[in-house]
Amino acid sequence: MLPHDELLHGKHVLVAGAGRGVGKSVLFEMATHGAATYFTDDDPKSVADTMDELQARGFQGRGFVADTSKSADNAGVCTSIEDEGKPIDVFVNIAKSDTGHDLATVFGMNLIGPVDLANRVAAMMIQQKTQGAIVFVTAPQQPIAGDTLGSSASRAALEMVIKELAMSYAPHGIRVNGIALGVVEEDGEHPPIPFPYAPLWECAIPLAYVGRGVAFLASEGFSGHTTGTMVTIDGGLSLHSYMTLYSITP
Amino acid sequence: MLVQAMPRVNLARRLYGAWHAFRGTSRAPSKCSDQACVLEVNISPSSLLKSKNVLIAGAGRNIGKGILLELGRHGANLYLTNLSEQLCRELEGVHYEIHHVHPRWFVSDIRKTKDNERVIEYFRVNRIPLDILVINAFDDSVADMARVFETNVQGPLSLISLASRMMIEQKTRGSIIVLSSIHQETVHRNVNYSSSKASLKIVVQKTAKELAPHKIRVNGIAPGYVAEDEHGQARTHRFTPLGGCSIPPRYIGRTVLYLASDQYSQHTTGTIVKVDAGLSLHTYRSHSKSANACPSAMLSTFS
Numbered sequence: 259m260l261p262h263d264e265l266l267h268g269k270h271v272l273v274a275g276a277g278r279g280v281g282k283s284v285l286f287e288m289a290t291h292g293a294a295t296y297f298t299d300d301d302p303k304s305v306a307d308t309m310d311e312l313q314a315r316g317f318q319g320r321g322f323v324a325d326t327s328k329s330a331d332n333a334g335v336c337t338s339i340e341d342e343g344k345p346i347d348v349f350v351n352i353a354k355s356d357t358g359h360d361l362a363t364v365f366g367m368n369l370i371g372p373v374d375l376a377n378r379v380a381a382m383m384i385q386q387k388t389q390g391a392i393v394f395v396t397a398p399q400q401p402i403a404g405d406t407l408g409s410s411a412s413r414a415a416l417e418m419v420i421k422e423l424a425m426s427y428a429p430h431g432i433r434v435n436g437i438a439l440g441v442v443e444e445d446g447e448h449p450p451i452p453f454p455y456a457p458l459w460e461c462a463i464p465l466a467y468v469g470r471g472v473a474f475l476a477s478e479g480f481s482g483h484t485t486g487t488m489v490t491i492d493g494g495l496s497l498h499s500y501m502t503l504y505s506i507t508p
Numbered sequence: 509m510l511v512q513a514m515p516r517v518n519l520a521r522r523l524y525g526a527w528h529a530f531r532g533t534s535r536a537p538s539k540c541s542d543q544a545c546v547l548e549v550n551i552s553p554s555s556l557l558k559s560k561n562v563l564i565a566g567a568g569r570n571i572g573k574g575i576l577l578e579l580g581r582h583g584a585n586l587y588l589t590n591l592s593e594q595l596c597r598e599l600e601g602v603h604y605e606i607h608h609v610h611p612r613w614f615v616s617d618i619r620k621t622k623d624n625e626r627v628i629e630y631f632r633v634n635r636i637p638l639d640i641l642v643i644n645a646f647d648d649s650v651a652d653m654a655r656v657f658e659t660n661v662q663g664p665l666s667l668i669s670l671a672s673r674m675m676i677e678q679k680t681r682g683s684i685i686v687l688s689s690i691h692q693e694t695v696h697r698n699v700n701y702s703s704s705k706a707s708l709k710i711v712v713q714k715t716a717k718e719l720a721p722h723k724i725r726v727n728g729i730a731p732g733y734v735a736e737d738e739h740g741q742a743r744t745h746r747f748t749p750l751g752g753c754s755i756p757p758r759y760i761g762r763t764v765l766y767l768a769s770d771q772y773s774q775h776t777t778g779t780i781v782k783v784d785a786g787l788s789l790h791t792y793r794s795h796s797k798s799a800n801a802c803p804s805a806m807l808s809t810f811s
Contacts, residue, residue, distance in 0.1 A: 264551075
């Protein structure tokens with residue numbers, strides 16, 4: 259492993275949607291790589307629990323109870339961080355899974371809100387002349403059938419958002435990239451969950467690897483010249499097509 | 509008088525140039541000067557690839573050399589191939605920062621199956637497990653389409669199949685990284701090059717799927733404009749949006765490092781990572797005034 263506390267040493271990272279699951283694991287991976295962290299979640303209990311856990315593991319961090327889909331909440335988070343006088347170097351947004359929500363809610367939650375927050379953070383970066391990084395993580399795909407229209411449509415929109423924002427903020431040295439997830443496990447406390455359709459390891463992606471992908475895109479050393487890029491982390495899941503169902507031996 | 513005497517096109521071009529020069533200095537004053545920009549952060553040497561055996565097909569200059577040196581910093585045993593014996597000898601013992609990179613080399617042509625077999629046979633006979641294969645060899649000839657496809661598609665495919673067969677025998681859970689180009693999707697004005705890179709993308713996806721059951725990962729990198737000057741600095745490149753400069757080859761090396769390392773990307777296969785500082789996003793609207801308004805300046809409040 260790379261010297262662990264070095265990749266993001268001295269960086270201030272804001273992770274939106276870090277109360278549980280993928281977001282929480284990304285938060286801890288950022289902290290492990292040496293970053294001071296801020297995070298948001300809309301559930302007060304998750305925020306309090308995550309704060310306790312951060313402190314228990316000896317990491318710096320501050321949580322905000324905020325709903326990313328509300329512009330006022332986003333403005334509040336940015337003002338609080340500005341008041342502390344710390345620059346934000348990295349902003350990571352974790353899209354939520356969409357089961358049980360209608361299309362407008364999913365777009366507000368996974369697209370319009372996060373883009374609003376990203377723009378606010380970018381405005382702070384520009385003001386403070388930080389050559390920062392913005393990383394959008396798509397919602398993990400669900401292994402069960404469900405209402406996934408919102409997920410796939412907002413994912414497609416997000417790919418374009420990443421390209422547009424990459425172009426808009428390139429003159430300020432701000433990089434904008436994304437991570438497209440396959441099926442990801444829900445919490446990382448157990449052995450890998452079998453998932454036969456991901457051909458590589460036939461399991462759901464362990465949470466730590468999402469965080470390491472984010473670390474790659476957040477670190478200037480690793481990816482200082484990468485912007486407008488979508489990195490897929492899915493164990494080969496997206497290589498599926500109807501043709502791969504036939505057993506043709508090469 | 510003088511200006512009037514000049515053809516219209518020239519005037520337009522000069523005005524455009526002057527406008528661009530003006531923009532170039534006003535867009536990112538903190539970073540860009542007349543010389544190339546400074547966007548240099550190092551990641552310190554590690555043992556991320558310690559005792560991993562890496563074969564780089566087509567390492568001599570620019571990207572190939574950048575990958576070689578960068579992987580050397582992280583403890584890999586290096587093997588390289590090149591068409592030219594002279595280039596191989598130049599890389600025999602290179603001092604890079606504080607490291608002494610000492611690769612073993614083969615003069616080999618990726619188009620020739622015999623050559624590929626000979627290289628792979630060396631690993632097999634000497635019982636060297638091949639952990640990482642990087643394919644960088646390419647041809648961008650305008651004249652000879654068949655040769656371009658032999659170098660950019662058939663060659664890599666043959667090397668991947670030979671190497672992966674050996675990886676399966678040796679039971680190494682290897683990682684294969686193929687250098688494609690942003691021109692797999694964007695127009696290059698060289699039909700041979702861009703169409704061959706488009707095929708290469710499918711080669712990556714197909715082999716990734718086929719080799720997944722053997723736990724061998726296959727990924728690609730699509731670089732933008734990669735170059736450095738004689739001092740290892742980026743070159744000015746006005747069409748690259750981020751930094752207005754070329755990408756130094758070592759940054760491609762670091763993306764290879766990410767894709768080669770199991771700790772970082774064990775669950776990544778069939779992916780092509782674009783490293784182009786935004787170059788492929790360039791469109792006809794890139795210079796339009798209305799399109800260049802910054803979204804952060806237009807924040808509105810909604811419920």
